[in-house]
Amino acid sequence: MEHAPKAIDVTNDVEMRTFNFFTMGIDGHPLGLHLDMAIPTILNNADEEQQKDWLPKAANREFIATYAQTEMGHGTNLKKLETTATYDPKTQEFVLNSPTITSTKWWPGNLGKSSNYAVVMAQLYTQGKCHGAHPFFVQLRDLNTHKPLKGITVGDIGPKFGMNTVDNGFLQFDHVRTPRRSMFMKHAKVLPDGRYVPPVHDKLNYSAMVFIRAAIVSGMAYHLLVTSTIAVRYSAIRRQGEITPGAGEVKVLDYQTQQHRIFPQLARGLAFRLSGQYIMKLYTQTMDDIRNGDISAVPDLHALSCGLKAVTTHHAALGLEQCRMACGGHGYSQASGFPLHYSVAVGACTYEGENMVMLLQTARHLMKIAKAIRAGQSPKSNKIVDYLFHKGPPKCLIDQAYDTNYRNVLESFEHLARRQTLEVYDKLVQLQQQGRNYEQAWNDCAVELCKATRAHVRTFLARTFVEEIDKISDLSIKSVLQDLLQLYLYYEVTECATGLLEDGFMTGQQHKYAKKKIYEALEKIRPNAVSIVDSFDFQDRELHSVLGRRDGNVYENLLKWAQSSPLNKTDVLPFHHKYLGKMMEEARQRSKI
């Protein structure tokens, strides 16, 4: 029986339970976009009167709304969205139109068959001028018959890589009229006579995307912790091969390679959860500030949410695949749950802002800071980026005898982020001095810009993990989490080793030291591994996995699962005699000739 120390209550909180509702619900939940994007849009973009009208009905589920922004021809470049909303002052209505095939709204979740309302992002035209993409709250289907309203063509976009129980849909408008007040009017407005009133910040209409980007960080934590649970539990019952000849087959979890494959995903899951809580708090605080007229935190929130979303989704996608591969053949079965979790999780690398584009958004923010640093300005007491202004130690100190609170490791991450940020900034300047325009220079530095963002986000994730573990008072829990923290930090050191070795900051000896600390951490985590994942208290139904069952009865239940397949309802299927049986009979006849 695996060692069972005290449970660790890391993810057993309401939010993660809520997340499960969202995420597992996303795979087939008709209210997914209603809850995740339509309601946040109403909360942050509807004025008081609109909120009074729409919010109670939305919360009461008197209708189902989606978030229809992406079009067949454009997802990233919102400036080029083609759906138009043209104001008609005579009737005080907007006319929504899909002028081209590529303007067809394409991808919105639950649009195909479930939703009867949508937040529609459209280019706003009034008094002959285009004011860019703005959100409108539009009814799509009759509330009683659920039939599409006049001028609206809507349907499902067909099977996808995953999430095939979500009716992602398409939507076309043929000069559909909607009242002036269907435009979200908290930030920008169009007056009855057609005059446009601009918002205090032209990106406040994008807040629903920011909410999801922030929420996705915890979402990725959830996916990593779920799949690590499956992989750890299965690896603790699966026996295969011997370590000591003649001593009997070992649990595959005793192989160092198995630990090196799974435990870092566990550690990253915790790291992402802690940063996920931070960014969600920053989102909530920023939305409150905006309500009070203070938009100062908007750029920080945008930059951090884009970077965290891109990094955590990427690592979650890789980590889930590692957990699957660690479970051998049964990991490839639908019975494992991995296909479901993976196909839901990896969608987040694309939706809510494709990862490359998100990394580059954060890089825009970093380049502004680099410019200020090169201009000799001092930091503006912003804990997320202040370290970039500081001069860290000239050499890596991770192998010093005492590294209180991993200060030396954090300074290594800070060094890499600082160097990468400033070097790519200097290259940007140099290319422009050589005659390239800014946009071309930017594109020629894009890969290095993405690296700067990754290094910056790594620093944030690591610092947050260290700070949050330091706050834990229960020493038995703290010691277990410190093992995971040690693994996380030194694993990240090896992951960015090229950057640390490139300028001689870290030595090969120190890289070897980092690896030693990883192997040490793996050994310390091994006896607690099953208890750590059990402490997450995921229900078997959440895991969707025969391999990850809490009772560990994999083999009996794997056979039961297989036998329940429709294919096994009868011993001989009709197709046999119709095709294979006939083919073999004919072959036998031919061989007798």
Ligand SMILES: CCCCCCCC/C=C\CCCCCCCCCCC/C=C/C(=O)SCCNC(=O)CCNC(=O)[C@H](O)C(C)(C)COP(=O)(O)OP(=O)(O)OC[C@H]1O[C@@H](n2cnc3c(N)ncnc32)[C@H](O)[C@@H]1OP(=O)(O)O
């Ligand atoms: C009950 C509540 C319980 C709590 C719930 C939490 C539970 C906790 C646990 C976990 C929850 C997990 C949930 C997981 C989620 C599952 C559900 C998922 C459903 C979602 C399905 C998918 C939906 C979609 O995909 S919606 C469509 C998404 N599309 C995009 O993201 C488009 C990407 N493109 C853009 O955003 C923009 O085009 C751009 C940013 C790339 C470029 O902007 P643009 O204006 O076009 O041009 P640019 O010149 O680059 O920018 C100009 C300046 O504006 C700044 N800026 C841009 N965007 C923003 C912004 N959003 N905010 C602030 N500032 C912005 C930019 O930095 C530029 O500034 P600068 O100063 O000039 O640099």
Ligand SMILES: Cc1cc2nc3c(=O)[nH]c(=O)nc-3n(C[C@H](O)[C@H](O)[C@H](O)COP(=O)(O)OP(=O)(O)OC[C@H]3O[C@@H](n4cnc5c(N)ncnc54)[C@H](O)[C@@H]3O)c2cc1C
């Ligand atoms: C599962 C799922 C659910 C979705 N749900 C919704 C929804 O509910 N509502 C909604 O409105 N949308 C939704 N989407 C659409 C999603 O938001 C878009 O797919 C996403 O924004 C990317 O846009 P795109 O698909 O047009 O790709 P593109 O923007 O065409 O990008 C294609 C490729 O080009 C690269 N690229 C594009 N622009 C740049 C650039 N400036 N610099 C560098 N590289 C660039 C990208 O990195 C990407 O690799 C969903 C998508 C998926 C997969």
